[in-house]
Amino acid sequence: MNKKQKQNLNKNLNKNLNKNRIKTEFRLYYDRGDLPIRIDHSKTIGNRVKWLQKFDEMDFDFLLPVFFDGIREKQIPYSILAVDGLNDLLDEGGNQIVSIVPKLINPIKAAMNTQDLDIITKTLNLLQKLILSAEGVGEIIVQQYSKKLLSVFNILKIKNKNLGDSIEYSQNKRKNVADLVQETLELMELYGGQDSYKKIKYMIPTYNSI
Template sequence: MSAISVRGQPFRPRTSVSCRSGQRVVPPFSIQSLQKNSKVLEGPPKLQKRKHIIQPRVTSFRMYYDRGDLPIKMEYLTGGDKIAWTVDIEKLDYSLYLPLFFDGLSETKHPHKTYARQGVLDLIAHGGDKIYPVIPQLIIPIKNALSTGNKEVMCITLKILQQLVMSSDLIGPALVPFYRQLLPMFNLHKVRNINCGDEIDYGQKNSLNLGDLIDETLQVLEMHGGEDAFINIKYMVPTYESCYLN
């Protein structure tokens, strides 16, 4: 009798497999399962769970740093490590370097996080009028840092955001149109009492929880954001109360 073809291929019945005990392992519901010295196959193999591993995002800052394209170096001092700039910081192209260093705020390991955080503070301190035109380019890096879920990164980013807003009278109002992108993370974590530790103030012993730091940052945004700041904050964070009412 010729073999029955299935989709052009000859069909061959499943054969039995011998096991170590001498019994034959045979498929269930088959004639072979009624024979002596046979063992029925115990169902299909179990499906193994795949662990979903979240790979950390490779920041542009890390790529530039690993290539040696950043004008910074580390100085090892008695009071602690400090970064030094290899060029005059006031002559840097802020449209390139400020978003680049803000992107590095998502980093969690040394030396990348150390260079990025201190670099951002230095650039803000010396930026002056050069910061305002770059504000739209900073929104995505800030949003990425706040979306990491890492409490240290979030606290550092909130403190730096405060420094950014207070660096110029133009920055606060310029951020108002971007509240829809930034403030959802504020609303999500506003009631979370997560201790941020002492690292947020770079040596100052001031321990805050994440909820308090978010409230503090919202107050800074309101005070420096102009007349439209509060209504836009309230729309995105309904539980926020104006600091002028207290």
């Protein structure tokens, strides 16, 4: 390996390292001990989030935006804690989630704009769960923020992470970007309120109503 090849190799390694060290608010608050969680090293189910506070005592208005910001994390334990924590918060948040939706749009868009397919698939799965988490959430997202979110969907709709023999595996793991985009758009149409289809179609001309 010549000097130039070594320099290129080191440059790529540093680039990948920096990619895994995204400075999110989630990491900042977790490292400071401001989040009521820790990593639970279970022998039966593997690493999992452990909550140190009861859900009915939590400040969802603070926690949900921070955890959504953590979707961009690639490094363990932050990546595990953010996604597992979000799943729990969306399960437990109920109607209080509705008023918090405007604070979630920017972190969701930031995750989608990373162009990292692993982060994008996590985001799409969690966005679907957010839409279904409480009545009215989908309507707020579509009626008020469709332009902000759907601009990137138009590009992703034709992307497909699956190649060759990996297609079935990726689909089983819910990592097929094209399918996840389609599913998310369908949920937006179903739960997005009046004229939801028109709003989606305006941003994504190739979308067909279900």
